Amino acid sequence: MSIHSSFRYFALVLALTFLSCKDALAPFYNEQALFTNGTGGYACYRIPAITTMPDGALVAFVEGRVADCGDFGNVDILMVRSTDQGKTWSSPIKVVDNDTLQVGNPAPVVDIMDPNYPEGRLFLFYNTGTASEYDVRLGKGRRGVFYKTSTDGGHNWSNAQDITSQVHFSQPSSSLDWRTNAVTPGHALQFTGDAYKGRIYVPANHSQGPPQDGFNEYRAYGFYSDDHGVSWSVSPDIDVPSSNEAIGVALEDGHLMLNIREQNGATKKRLVAISEDGGASWKDTYFDPALISPVCQSSIIAWPYQQAEVLLYSGPYSTTTRHKMSVLVSFDQGKSWPINKLVYPGTAAYSDLTVLDDSTIGLFYERDQAGLYFARFNFEWLVRDFSSN
DSSP: OOHHHHHHHHHHHHHHHHHHSTTOOOOOEEEEEEEETTOTTOSEEEEEEEEEOTTSOEEEEEEEESSSSOSSSSEEEEEEEESSTTSSOOOOEEEEEOTTSEEEEEEEEEEOOOTTOTTOEEEEEEEEESSOHHHHHTTSSOEEEEEEEESSTTSSOOOOEEOHHHHOOBOTTSTTBEEEEEEOSSOOEEOOSSTTTTOEEEEEEEEESSOOGGGTTEEEEEEEESSTTSSOEEOOOOSSTTEEEEEEEEOTTSOEEEEEEETTOSSSEEEEEEESSTTSSOOEEEEEEEEEOOSOOOEEEEEEETTEEEEEEEEEOOSSSSEEEEEEEESSTTSOOOEEEEEEEEEEEEEEEEEOTTSOEEEEEEETTTEEEEEEEOHHHHHSSOOOO
């Protein structure tokens, strides 16, 4: 039996074991539109990010684009909350407004390790921009990196903290001529295991120097804090040309895995980077043949389910266009992805995953260029057909 077949067989046995448990549930899936383009004073909503609070509340963020769906312009960050497992949601509130300029790439994470905030403190990282991405690549604008915090689950927010000088090095005529910057987008993460316990890690990317063919000046990297946001350190770049938007997950062995967009589209696969020291250095990088993708953002999370840690990945499963939103499942920490569940066959782009406190999964994703949807499902639904799309 081949290695791939062995992994697939093990996954099937494990899935069927879960389903045979006396407390196994019936397959469950539902979804609803959360943001519809052309409503609420915004022509377009994009860039989903979502996290689950310690009390089980869901907090979801989007970019509200006033004039059109373009990345640059009058763009705000909005938030909605749910306290009933995503069945109903609050009205949107505006969390960040940069006047007529851009804010974007919302990246939330809950710090549950700070003794000063025993109920948890919600961080929201984001970027500001004074010009379009292309003009910033030409050196004609500036990108900033900020965060806000909330100690009451998003009802109230602190003043913005500017950490640009600590995590983004824009020094023209030097080897650190970083120009664009983008935090993840999607959720950031916190290490909860013994190694690097409490570390907040924010995947990101920057461009280096003037534009190159195929966007090859882009590099994924990240930044992290071991003192609950007081100070920040920077990971080295991923040394792969055109590595762009990244999202991270802490693995069962304490290692950090980044899952990265390849901007030039050369391989049509996701780039993976592994760190054994919490993001301070990179041990290995490789393209995952199982995670095909157009040039697009994706999401990944760890899901402690039935005393086993499962990885879930979401993204458009295609080598051509942004469509076929799918969720893939790994039972071996990303070595293989034997379950591939099609969520929506039509146009779909950015997404973000979260684990709900009832052990179901939430998927917040862009659909049909019409807005953003929230889908909720259980493990039984994921493995019911055991299909490969």
